[in-house]
Amino acid sequence: MSVAEATAHARSADRRITSHDVLTRRADFLAANRGLRVPTPGFVLLVRPNEGQGMRYGITVTKKIGNAVVRNRMKRRLRELLWAQLGTQGLPDHDHVLIGRESGIERDFTKLSSELTSALARAARGEGQRGRPPRGRRRR
Template sequence: MTRRADFLSANRGLRIARPGFVLLAYPNQGKGKRFGITVTKKIGNAVVRNRMKRRFRELLRDALPQEGLADHDHVLIGREGGIERDFGRLRQELTRALAKANAGEGDPPRRHPGKRRRK
């Protein structure tokens, strides 16, 4: 995935948080199994972010053909502890996250304590 609109639409989908990453899964109307990766500047400098993206890319290329959801966009968002985590452990976490997504069991919606809903 390369278009910003695809990433924004994936944010409305299923969310599964793990210590090293957050997985988003969203139906894409028959476009196949696609993936995207997001790592923000909060994680570290460009070297650290690129290393994390390479690790995520390898994880997704290995796992999605067998374990990914058909006709869904999969987005991995890097978290602070993700770069130090063991690659094998990240692989196990991704497998569990994809299994939860296949079962339709996402994490509860996020709440922002500083924001109020208007009535």
């Protein structure tokens, strides 16, 4: 790790993640899908460098999982995990996306927390599956 990288990492380690660091554009989520994938029982973590735009995060839960109440509850739990851990353990200048899985709905919060810690560590080491190419979008 170079001096510049170490300095950037030290600065971001003290940083608290806020609502301004949220990915909202579909293009950002698609770009993250081409990054590194770290699967866990409760969620899938996607990590991709974002060319100096800071540490950002996104959360998505498919409509295949429960109803809106269940999906929103899951997103709140995942958001709380990210706010607690991403500032200290996240990769600087990377986008982090959590994709909720069905088993994550009733999973114990401490288990989800330990899974996120290990997933972020694996992503930092470059372990995980390489990203998927984008699928063609159907036109109506």
